[in-house]
Amino acid sequence: MSSLFKQLERATPEDTLPPTSALLDAVTYNDQGLIPAIAQQHDSGEVLMMAWMNRDALEETLRTGRVCYYSRSRGKLWRKGESSGQQQQLKSAALDCDGDTLLLQVEQTGPACHTGRRSCFYVAITPTRAHITSEPLIDPAELYGQRS
Known part of the structure; x- marks a missing residue:
């Protein structure tokens, strides 16, 4: 954890925080320069998906309000909905206490999952079986x- 996020542990809503650029400098990205981003429907709390962002994707998302991820399979920025039309509009973004995970509150248009489902989390598992x-x-x- 960066020293900046350690300092923020005692921060209150009344405190003045550093600029966003300083926070993004302190984010803990993985070895590929990525941070996990969880997308949640802002009004229902439904968890829609998890994807990866690099700094460019995060900055674009904050600047434009349209959620942009980093596609590991394509090796480039992926603007959610660019091929399906099922976009995400950013309502708010928050870093976790360690600065290594992002929570995006979004307005999702249609399904979030490439399978056509609202959420990517549709395979429920128990100790003995799974179900859709x-x-x-x-x-x-x-x-x-x-x-076809």
């Missing part, structure tokens, strides 16, 4: 314009 908790809202082939 939701149906796709949209057929993934339709979502991505891959009609």
Whole structure:
């Protein structure tokens, strides 16, 4: 944990904090320069997805209000909804106490998951079995314009 986040442990809402750029400098990114970002529907609290952000994606998200992630498979910035149309508009962003995880409160348009489901978290598991908790809202082939 950076010394800045250690100092923030005692901060109160009345305290003046450093500029956002200083906080982003103190964020603990992994070896690939990424931080996990959890997207949550702002009004219902539903957890929609987890993806990765690098500093560029985080800065773009804060600047534009449209959520942008870093796609590890594509090796580039990924603006949520650029191929599916299912965008996320940022309502608020918060770093955790260690500065190594991000929580995004978003307004999600349609499904957040590439499977066409509202949430990526639809495979429930117990000690003995798993089950699917939701149906796709949209057929993934339709979502991505891959009609057969």
